[in-house]
Amino acid sequence: MIYILVGAGGMAGALLRYIVSIAIAAWWDGSFPLATLAVNYIGCFFLPLLTLRLKSRLSVPVQKAVTTGIIGSFTTFSTFSVETVSLWETGQAAAALGYVLLSIVGGLFFTRLGFKKGERLSI
Structure with missing residues (x-):
């Protein structure tokens, strides 16, 4: 059952990503x-926030459907990598480096923010 739930979550996350794009x-x-x-x-x-919030509220298969399925398919490292190389190869080195820096620093910032919010809501 967990495979079906994660797969369904993956479809939802991919569609959400497409809609945002x-x-x-x-x-x-x-x-x-x-x-x-x-x-x-x-x-x-949302990954750390939902991981903390769903831990004691939902079954493990549903937790995995949300975190691995929805969030996992919503985000994308491979697209980030391809876009970075594409910027670099089209002579936009500053944009490529800025993208890498924004992705890492911003990603860590939002992850920390999600953890803090999740911890606060768990109390």
Whole structure:
């Protein structure tokens, strides 16, 4: 049953990621990969928050459906990597380095924020 739940969560997360990408593309036409950065920030915030919040409230299969399924398929390291190399190879080295820096620092910031919020809500 856990495989079905994680798979269903994965479908939901992939669709959510696509919807966010379409929404951002509607008003962002720059070469900087803002949609991927946004979904990765959102995922970095919600993964620890939901991990803490769901731990004692839902069964392990449902927890995995949300964290591994939805959040795991919503965020994307491979797209980040391809976009970074693409920026670099098209002569946008500063944008590529900025993207890496924003991804790492921002990702860690939002992960910490998600943990803090999750801990606060668990009390």
